[in-house]
Amino acid sequence: MEQSGTSALLQGAVQDLSSDVVSALRGGDHVRVAGTGAVDGLAGGLAVAAVRVLGADLLLPHILSRTPAAPEALTVFRQTVEAFPPRADAAPIVVWSHWAMSRTLRRLDAPQAGSPAGDEGAEPEAGWLDEATWPFLTHQLAVLAPLAVPGEDCAVARVARSRPVDLARGFVRAVRRRDWQQAAGAGRWLTLLDGVPDTLGLETGLDFVELMGGSDPRVALQVEAARAMRWTGAFV
């Protein structure tokens, strides 16, 4: 019971953070990181865990708008990166998710000497996607949607760039299966890619995903990110 209670609390915290990010993406405000003022104790632990789940997207509005993040948001973010280094045997998506957070920290926290920001760090490898079927590829890329950022290259983004048709098929599959979060994540990647089939109807597709699944702030976040990035531009 306690575990499921904690899990529900964490889910709620992730949803709240996602809502904050959606608001910032829509309004151009700072990410406020509501409810994470206290970063010590139980509440702080919960906040850090929630930030870990949300990953680099917590500070996406500042990456896209090239504006500084609020200090308290940056503090929680940095603590999360430091608190959860991936284990040696971690799954690729865990390693990449952490790498994405470190990269965001480097972009926004560069002056902080001695922090992970100063460590350019070796990029993980993306070999696990080499033979990925299009459904698996789409699932993995949707989980790693925080890596879909204009102007930012990495091995995972290069895989995505090389397989726009497979990712488009995965988007259709996810919508058909009403997996709105996967569809939204895939749609965000597709927004940045060349070679997406015109017949996909990506823009209306993302609007449909928002209509059907947008009451979940994590879905809304991906749709809003895609919208914001459509204005910002594709990969360099």
Place this chain on the structure above:
Amino acid sequence: MTDTRLIHTVGVRALEWLWAHRDGFRLEPDVDPDVGFLERFKPVGELALICRVLFREGVAGSRQADLARRLVDHTWRHTLDGGRMLVRGQRVEPLSPIPFEVYLPYKELGYSEPDVERATVLYHRLNSWAALELDPTRRLGMSAFQRRFGLTPRPPEADLVGATWLARTPEPWTVSGHIAYDLTHTVFHLTDWGERPDGLPPDIADYLTMWLPVWIDDWLDLKRWDLLGELLVVDACLPRPTLDERAWEGFAAAQQPDGAMPAVRTMPEGEPDEVFDTVYHPTLVAAFASVLATSRALTQLAHAPS
């Protein structure tokens, strides 16, 4: 690529079941007029259409071809009473397209009933027949059948394609079961049931090449065997069929030991006639998909570098 023997065996077993259950192809001459005498003609017409595909493709084994010939003969002689039931159908409901649609494949297989032909030629002259408010895919099929009959299609097929769902190549994530059946039949009519794959306009072929794998993956996982079978037919109508291994293995595994193909998930229970009415269509579709895919697999083999 999928093992051709697996694909072929699905069709052999389907024919065995259809032959064993041939009495299920039955009309109800004394049916309540409100229900309609013509309601039970559809299975008969579909059987003849698919047996004709089987003869045309020439990849059936001797046992399979023999069963198909006997099934066509049985339904013409017994179910349709040598074509007289089609005449009766045209008398009951003169402008219904159903007797004509059922008659056409029998005519192509060498059967003849002059009264059906006379009525068809007359109806073809009627503006009313050309103006029937059929859905766009059915209307396209009517014109295609008129051409195959030897008549000038009214309206011409080229004028009808654009009104179908598929011709507009819409957002692929909106496809539901109903839309999927519409698009499979559009492909059937455009290609004369797989005879002319080049009857698919290039933009439609490209569209299907792009999105069909998603729909096949989806309806395979949903165990909707009837629709999956139709989608596998569409695959075999494409310029480069995938003959998807996972889909064919799942489809073959769903088939019962006696050759019946359930429509959805597993076999239904009930009275034999009820079971027949539920599974005859997916079993016919299995035979259809099997013969076309086998034919395409052999074509690929013939063109493969040695």
